[in-house]
Amino acid sequence: MKSIEYREWxxxxxxxxxxxxxxTQAEVEELGITRQEVFDLTGKALAYHGRKEVEMPAKIGIHPKTQPNTLMHAMPGYIPAEYIACLKWGGCFPENREKFGLAQTSGLMVFNDHESGLPVAVTDAVWITKMRTAAVSANGAKYLANANSTVAAMIGCGVQGKEHVKFMEFGLPKLQKILIYDVNPAAMEATIAECQPEVKAKIEKVGSFEEAVKGAEVVFSASTITASPSPKIRDEWITAGQTLVMADMHTLYEDRTMKRANKYLVDSIEEHVYFAGIGYYPNGLPEIYGETGEVVAGIKKGRESRDELIVDNNTGMSVEDAMMVRAVVDRALENKVGRLLPL
Ligand SMILES: NC(=O)c1ccc[n+]([C@@H]2O[C@H](COP(=O)([O-])OP(=O)(O)OC[C@H]3O[C@@H](n4cnc5c(N)ncnc54)[C@H](O)[C@@H]3O)[C@@H](O)[C@H]2O)c1
Structure with a gap:
């Protein structure tokens, strides 16, 4: 379909x-967009980004003082080939659960007609963020982990942790075991109850960071992001051949682990330089080998040998939300879901 035809539609x-x-959030969830579709959409978003076929300025944000370590980010994204122009306005408030019984991550998407710039749709962004973040980690693992990995670990078993567990097998089809660890034991029980029926690999809770990390070829993490890392995973537990895929920046790792990796990748260099500029990497960023999307697009090599230690640090990109919101808007319009409001 040509751009103008899409606009007419x-x-x-x-x-x-x-x-x-x-x-609404419930309507977005009920559209029936499958995990396979989300995995493919985010893979495409990463590849567009890797080929520099997008416009995506680094996030700008505010940091309300009502809670520590909060952020609210404006994330515009433009993917010309897909006729997508949009903005995510999202927040992360780590103490929300304790203080208000609310999730720490929230947000809205604004989807615009890229021919005229006018807004076409506003959708909830919580499901989009949850799904695309876990799918990006699984895409990262597909290209950077040993393809025949049988054991993975998930550290942090909240909204993201559960979704990561459900997405892992899309990137790592040979998985037999997923070790899970959370400082809150109830979160581990809830993860097993919710995820095991959907996942072939056996999900097993472990009692420490050490057990999770030492037993796994691929370690995923989605705990909390703190302005300064508070390492829980000792460098000596990390061995050759492992792949560390994080949605929570360096929070859990020692600086020396990040810096001794054979390959250290980020989703967007510009984003991480921005984060470094506002103090998130007090020890400095490691030398960056490349961007996750460059590997997905085949521009840079992913894993080249069994023994490489590879780190993939993805902080989330608007182009991932962009691919998702177009799918949401198209599906909602096709199925007459949602309601039209006067502008
Ligand atoms: N990279 C991205 O694109 C992206 C997008 C959304 C969220 N995130 C990040 O993912 C993380 C998880 O978000 P969520 O929505 O799942 O939050 P959540 O509150 O639902 O879950 C977080 C879980 O981590 C656990 N936890 C906290 N500190 C821990 C620690 N030190 N060790 C082990 N477990 C710990 C908590 O008990 C909780 O179960 C946050 O850091 C958030 O900022 C990243």
């Missing part, structure tokens, strides 16, 4: 310039 459903479509 949108305009048949939403009177552009006079209406916007509002899609």
């Amino acid at each position: 949108l305009n048949q459903h939403v009177k552009i310039g006079r209406e916007v479509l509002w899609v």
